[in-house]
Amino acid sequence: MSVKIYDTAEVQDFLVTVSGFDKEGGDERAKQILHRLLSSVYQLIDDFDVTPEEFWGAVHLFNEIGSAKQGGLLAPGLGFDHYLDLRMDAEEAQAEVEGTTPRTIEGPLYVAGAPVSQGYTRMDDGSDMQSEVMWLTGQVRDTEGKPVAGAQVEIWHADAQGNYSFFDPSQPEYHLRCTIIADDEGRYCARSIIPSGYGVTEGSPTDQVLKLLGRHGQRPAHIHFFFSAPGYRHLTTQINLAGDPYTYDDFAYATRDELVVEGRRIEDTKDIATRDLDGPFTEVVFDVVLPATQDPELQQRHKRPRALENA
Ligand SMILES: [Fe+2]
Secondary structure, eight states, X not given: OOOOOTTSHHHHHHHHHHTTTTSSSSOHHHHHHHHHHHHHHHHHHHHTTOOXXXXXXXXXXHHHHHHTTOHHHHHHHTTHHHHHXXXXXXXXXXXXXXXXXXXXXXXXXXXXXXXXXXXXXXXXOSOOXXXXXXXXXXXXXXXXXXXXXXXXXXXXXXOTTSOXXXXXTTSOTTTTEEEEEOOXXXXXXXXXXXXXXXXXXXXXXXXXXXXXXXXXXXXXXXXXXXXEOTTBOOEEEEEEETTOTTTTOOTTOXXXXXXXXXXXXXXXXXXXXXXXXXXXXXXXXXXXXXOBOXXXXXXXXXXXXXXXTTO
């Protein structure tokens, strides 16, 4: 079967009707966007001679993605999160904001309300004695190099199995999640464990889509951050640890060169003692530069549904 009906007046009129253009009420922007989206899908059905079997198979897959709550996982896999970042980058390039730490995707696994500490905290509960101790530290500065005293630093990462607390109910509440208020020098410091990378569950709906594209669903070991302070643009970012097989092959496209950090193994007994540790550890240093802004909206993270946000 190879018929082409998309350009006919009947189909074009039908798209206008389906999009509610002939109806009062509703939302004008939604109508415009739905009209564009539906037009593109109708056209591709025509162009690719999509069969009813293929169409209903896709509808079923959408339902599976929704039931598995994997919309927020498939989105970065299809590059949407990175694309939104690129758009924000381009906007700032136009405004000539330079020399700041790059943003990168938030991902779907942030949980609001982690306990607040001043300057330092421990993120792990000590139950994992096998993983390497991670000493995660850095300084928040402005574009002039001045420390941003009292900056709020939110950190979250996976455990050694690649799982996140809250989404993995076997972990304690807010395990490997924290909020640190940086000291007068803009410094923050957290003791934790080196996280593991992780992958999309084999056979899950997201995995099915990636397999159709001949792609894997693996992420390298990484650590998520939000940085904020009054007078500065909110920064959503993450670091990928160097040396992971997926550091430069992240299915979620979060890797940016400036955000690849090499951990430094420290075995010096004096360094171990000053941190009150029992043995060698890996220090991970992540200094950031925030751009100034007076726009209160840019000082906040953008709104999106998040676990326990506004709870
Ligand atoms: Fe993550």
